[in-house]
Amino acid sequence: MQIPFGDFKRQYFELQRELDDAIQHVMQSGSYILGPAVKGFETDFAAYCEVPHCIGVGNGTDAIQLGLVALGVGVGDEVITVANTGVPGTAAIVAIGARPVFVDVDPVTRNMDPQLLTQAITARTKAIMPVHLYGLMADMPAILAVANQHGIPVIEDVAQAHGARLLGARAGSLGAVAAFSFYPSKNLGAIGDGGAITTTDEALDRQLRKLRVYGWERKYFSTVESGMNSRLDELQAALLAVKLRHLDASTARRVHIASYYAEQCADIGLTLPTTPAGYDAVYHLFVVESAHRDAYMNRLKSAGVSTDIHYPLPTHQQPIYQRYAPHGGLPVTERQSQTVFSLPNFPELTDSEVEYVAQTVRSVAATIEAT
Ligand SMILES: Cc1ncc(COP(=O)(O)O)c(C=O)c1O
Numbered sequence: 561m562q563i564p565f566g567d568f569k570r571q572y573f574e575l576q577r578e579l580d581d582a583i584q585h586v587m588q589s590g591s592y593i594l595g596p597a598v599k600g601f602e603t604d605f606a607a608y609c610e611v612p613h614c615i616g617v618g619n620g621t622d623a624i625q626l627g628l629v630a631l632g633v634g635v636g637d638e639v640i641t642v643a644n645t646g647v648p649g650t651a652a653i654v655a656i657g658a659r660p661v662f663v664d665v666d667p668v669t670r671n672m673d674p675q676l677l678t679q680a681i682t683a684r685t686k687a688i689m690p691v692h693l694y695g696l697m698a699d700m701p702a703i704l705a706v707a708n709q710h711g712i713p714v715i716e717d718v719a720q721a722h723g724a725r726l727l728g729a730r731a732g733s734l735g736a737v738a739a740f741s742f743y744p745s746k747n748l749g750a751i752g753d754g755g756a757i758t759t760t761d762e763a764l765d766r767q768l769r770k771l772r773v774y775g776w777e778r779k780y781f782s783t784v785e786s787g788m789n790s791r792l793d794e795l796q797a798a799l800l801a802v803k804l805r806h807l808d809a810s811t812a813r814r815v816h817i818a819s820y821y822a823e824q825c826a827d828i829g830l831t832l833p834t835t836p837a838g839y840d841a842v843y844h845l846f847v848v849e850s851a852h853r854d855a856y857m858n859r860l861k862s863a864g865v866s867t868d869i870h871y872p873l874p875t876h877q878q879p880i881y882q883r884y885a886p887h888g889g890l891p892v893t894e895r896q897s898q899t900v901f902s903l904p905n906f907p908e909l910t911d912s913e914v915e916y917v918a919q920t921v922r923s924v925a926a927t928i929e930a931t
Contacts, residue, residue, distance in 0.1 A: 563913050564866050564904065565902075568744045568745070568751075570908035571749075571906075571907070571908055572751070582597075582798040582801070582802050583798070585597075589794075592794050597794040597795075597797040597798040598791070598794060598797040601797040601798070601804070602615065604801055605756060606758060609730050609732040609733055609738075610730045610733050611732065611733045611759065612762070613759045613761075613764075613765035614757070614758050615772060616797055617755045617756060617790045617791065618753060618755060618789075618790035618791060619743070619755040619790070620741020620742070620746075621648040621649075621651060621652050621755075622755055623741065624652040624653075624717060624739040625652040625655055626757060627737040627738070627739050627757050628689075629786045630764050630768050630771060631686065633656060633686045633687050634658065634686075635656070635658070636659070636684065637684055637685075637686035638658065638682060638686065639653045639658050639686065640677065641653070641661070641662060641672075641689040641690070641691070641717075642663065642671070642672050642690065642691055642893070643874040643876040644670065644871065645693060645871060646870070647881075649689055654881075658686070659884065660881070661682075662875070662884060662886055663677060664890040664891065665693075665892050665896075666699075667892045667896070668836075669696060669698070669834065670693055670696075671698035672698045674699050677706040677707075681706075681712065686713075687714070687715050688715070692717065692724060692731050693721075695720055695724055695843045696724065696835060696841040697731050698716075700716075700729075700734045700735075701726075704734065713736035713737075715736065715738065716734065716738035716739070718731045718758075719740060719741035721747075722740060722746065722747045722807065723747065723808065723842050724839070724842045725839070725840040726838060727838045732758040736759065736761060738757065739755065740755055740757070740758070741754075742756070745906075747814070748804060749803070750799055751796065753796070754797075754800060755790075755792065767784065770782075770783065770784045771784060772788065772789075772791055773791065775787025809907075811907075814842060814844070814905055815842070817846070817907075817909060817914050818833070818846050820914055820918060821903060821917070821921075824918035824919075824921075825921055825925070828921070828929070829850065829929040830848045830921070832848055833846065833847055833848070845902045846904075847900050847902045848902075849901075853900070856901065856921075856925075856928065860920060860924055864920075865904065865916070865920050865921075867903060867904070868902050869901050869902070870900065870902050872897060874893045874897050876893075877894070877897075
């Protein structure tokens, strides 16, 4: 058997009729930019996230950048974030002339360690940006407690956690603003690029609607600086509206596969993902840890099972961002970047593929742990 790490086509074929109809509808409407499909999707996605406002934008990185700008972050300001993601958040911070200040992650949740926040705050800190990594929300109550104490806004990076909950609250409903990506592999993925920002704040909503179109208050009249052209387009919005209707079912499938892997791979020497009480994780990725990562990945590949590493080089160790590395480094982030690897977990995997992955991991583990 050959098991891919992901397969965008499978989801298209599953929803082909609905997706093709949505495309035709937009094509025939003649409305291609910021029309009824974007408006409709924004309303649906805001309702899904249980917030009053959603602003569709070009991609998740722009969503972060625009969110930071709307919060007033600019040149010379500091944004506290984590370094165990794939770089986009840091690229957005640096693009507006601000400075990333990295804190380490909790070894169990692999998310921002709130205990390290206070010591990272300075007079220049203008935002705190946790990332809900792999589908598990960061410890927002603890992060918000520190942030509120210092009057610093929180921007959630929800690119990997559409629909996740913490103590009943949706990801994207707790920060001042929240940035979503609809990159095709995400739990809610477009057929191309897409992104959105959610907020409960009406003034921020108004500001963001201007910022995504050159700072226009109305056509040809700009009233805010640092506007860009970053619009979710009508086709992507119409496709996302279809996929949103299936999101809870596809999340349930990801969670089911994750719990099957967890059950089958317990006690074989791998460190499995942990979901603490009170959290509903959406398993964007199923990430395990082993000191024998290379051996696992090579042997799984030989048996036809694709895996990946999220992420092989922490942001503060990337040559261009090394100048932002904190003194003493980020021990947990660095250690985990050497041991993490991800098993295939996407909703369209068949039961027999999922069983094959688990069985193969078990037999590879037996050979590795025996040596
Ligand atoms: C955690 C995280 N933040 C931000 C992004 C950026 O999203 P996009 O690729 O849509 O710009 C991604 C995905 O690529 C991501 O995984």
